[in-house]
Amino acid sequence: MGAGEPTRYDALIVGASLAGCAAATLLARHGLSVALVERSPDPAAYKTVCTHFIQPSAAPTIERLGLVPALEAAGAVRNALDLWTRWGWSHHPGHDVLPHGWSIRRERLDPIVRALAAGTAGVTLLAGWRADGLVHEHGRVAGVRVASREGRERLLRGRLVVAADGRSSTLARLAGMSARTWPNRRLTYFAYFRDLPLATGETGQLWLRDPELAYAFPNDDGLTLVTCWALQRDRAEFAQDAEAAVRARFATLPDGPDLGRGTRVSPWIGRLDMPNVYRRATHAGMALVGDAAQAADPIWGVGCGWALQTAAWLADSAGPALAGDGDLARALEGYARVRRRTLAPHHLAICDYSSGRRFRAPERLLFAAAARDRRVATSVHAYAGRLIPVQRLASPPLLARAALVLAAGRVRGRPQPAAPAPPAGEAPHTPAASRRASGAR
Numbered sequence: 001m002g003a004g005e006p007t008r009y010d011a012l013i014v015g016a017s018l019a020g021c022a023a024a025t026l027l028a029r030h031g032l033s034v035a036l037v038e039r040s041p042d043p044a045a046y047k048t049v050c051t052h053f054i055q056p057s058a059a060p061t062i063e064r065l066g067l068v069p070a071l072e073a074a075g076a077v078r079n080a081l082d083l084w085t086r087w088g089w090s091h092h093p094g095h096d097v098l099p100h101g102w103s104i105r106r107e108r109l110d111p112i113v114r115a116l117a118a119g120t121a122g123v124t125l126l127a128g129w130r131a132d133g134l135v136h137e138h139g140r141v142a143g144v145r146v147a148s149r150e151g152r153e154r155l156l157r158g159r160l161v162v163a164a165d166g167r168s169s170t171l172a173r174l175a176g177m178s179a180r181t182w183p184n185r186r187l188t189y190f191a192y193f194r195d196l197p198l199a200t201g202e203t204g205q206l207w208l209r210d211p212e213l214a215y216a217f218p219n220d221d222g223l224t225l226v227t228c229w230a231l232q233r234d235r236a237e238f239a240q241d242a243e244a245a246v247r248a249r250f251a252t253l254p255d256g257p258d259l260g261r262g263t264r265v266s267p268w269i270g271r272l273d274m275p276n277v278y279r280r281a282t283h284a285g286m287a288l289v290g291d292a293a294q295a296a297d298p299i300w301g302v303g304c305g306w307a308l309q310t311a312a313w314l315a316d317s318a319g320p321a322l323a324g325d326g327d328l329a330r331a332l333e334g335y336a337r338v339r340r341r342t343l344a345p346h347h348l349a350i351c352d353y354s355s356g357r358r359f360r361a362p363e364r365l366l367f368a369a370a371a372r373d374r375r376v377a378t379s380v381h382a383y384a385g386r387l388i389p390v391q392r393l394a395s396p397p398l399l400a401r402a403a404l405v406l407a408a409g410r411v412r413g414r415p416q417p418a419a420p421a422p423p424a425g426e427a428p429h430t431p432a433a434s435r436r437a438s439g440a441r
């Protein structure tokens with residue numbers, strides 16, 4: 001940071017990852033001056049521990065940011081997944097029915113999003129500066145103290161201070177905010193493979209083995225992300241030999257890829273502790289976006305999308321108030337309300353399942369019916385993509401349809417939903433056969 005650079009901004013954002021860069025870009029488009037403070041000095045820095053399946057709920061924000069051409073030029077895959085439960089495959093209904101998101105490695109995604117922000121008129125990217133203190137004025141957070149690696153310190157002021165600094169948010173801690181947390185009884189290991197064809201082709205695969213999970217997701221550069229989510233009780237097994245533990249599980253997945261055929265091109269990346277975190281979206285005039293506001297169990301791949309979406313909601317609420325001297329406090333209340341209404345029910349449902357519990361009766365009903373009925377499958381996939389709220393998935397009409405589908409199957413002598421899991425490796429149907437049977441693509 002040069003000595004001549006301003007220290008007062010309309011918005012001061014800490015964290016130049018997905019949430020911070022999206023917030024900076026969209027706030028600056030209101031004609032505001034924005035400082036974007038990032039502790040990493042490297043403009044190409046990226047988050048390594050992420051499986052980067054960006055859900056379709058974030059597609060409108062990605063389009064609005066204008067990121068699609070750059071992402072697709074970098075190889076981003078328009079994603080979809082088929083979902084396996086012990087009742088068979090529930091197929092994605094196709095992109096003509098449900099919108100897609102994107103899959104792209106963070107080493108490509110993060111620099112693109114950061115370059116967009118840094119190149120937006122009004123944004124000053126301050127890379128290599130760590131926020132380590134808050135400035136309070138009249139009971140409000142009015143600024144941030146930042147320090148360089150060489151030990152230089154500056155005070156920056158913002159009419160709005162935004163915490164986009166991730167799940168263990170320093171700003172939230174400095175502001176004395178409490179976080180509600182829920183345990184996560186799963187751990188994960190993942191790696192990238194080349195030349196690993198999937199039985200579902202370009203469509204990703206998600207196995208809900210209840211309670212373990214696994215994924216295989218096509219990504220940029222022809223790479224397939226292979227991920228295993230096991231229970232904490234198996235920690236020692238993974239600590240001893242993660243590769244063997246993952247390979248043993250993939251060998252028993254119905255229609256799973258043969259890892260022996262592909263070439264692993266990355267180390268195994270593990271994350272053992274991923275508690276769910278939820279904070280208020282605003283505090284003393286400060287706003288929180290992305291993981292700083294809430295970090296939910298990553299098995300459902302919602303964090304990147306929610307980082308972008310919360311940033312957009314904040315910019316939509318606070319941008320006009322900051323640009324037109326409107327009521328910023330009221331605007332922040334509006335942001336907090338949208339975030340709470342839209343994401344809190346999803347967050348609670350995710351926390352509940354991260355206990356490592358088995359499926360409950362309504363979930364068994366829906367998954368069993370989704371393997372046979374395209375309409376139920378479409379709702380299940382819309383929910384997984386966070387396109388509909390939990391109330392729509394658990395709605396009486398959908399549950400009634402699922403029950404009818406299963407009753408009709410029973411009459412025709414099909415397998416029962418409550419049947420015990422088939423032995424590992426024996427799927428009720430192959431993906432291609434079950435796709436034909438359920439009328440999907």
Ligand SMILES: Cc1cc2nc3c(=O)[nH]c(=O)nc-3n(C[C@H](O)[C@H](O)[C@H](O)COP(=O)(O)OP(=O)(O)OC[C@H]3O[C@@H](n4cnc5c(N)ncnc54)[C@H](O)[C@@H]3O)c2cc1C
Pocket residue numbers: 014015016017018019020037038039040047049050051052053054055129130131132164165166167170171188271274289290291292298300301302303304305306307
């Ligand atoms: C194992 C795992 C798998 C995941 N898989 C998926 C997935 O498939 N799909 C998905 O959507 N999400 C996934 N996520 C979640 C996703 O990675 C996060 O939700 C997302 O990165 C949040 O973005 P963010 O911008 O809020 O925070 P982050 O990406 O965490 O960025 C925070 C930024 O703040 C900076 N920073 C922190 N403190 C300071 C400070 N004091 N001063 C200055 N800068 C600071 C950091 O350097 C960083 O750049 C996964 C997470 C995990 C753990």
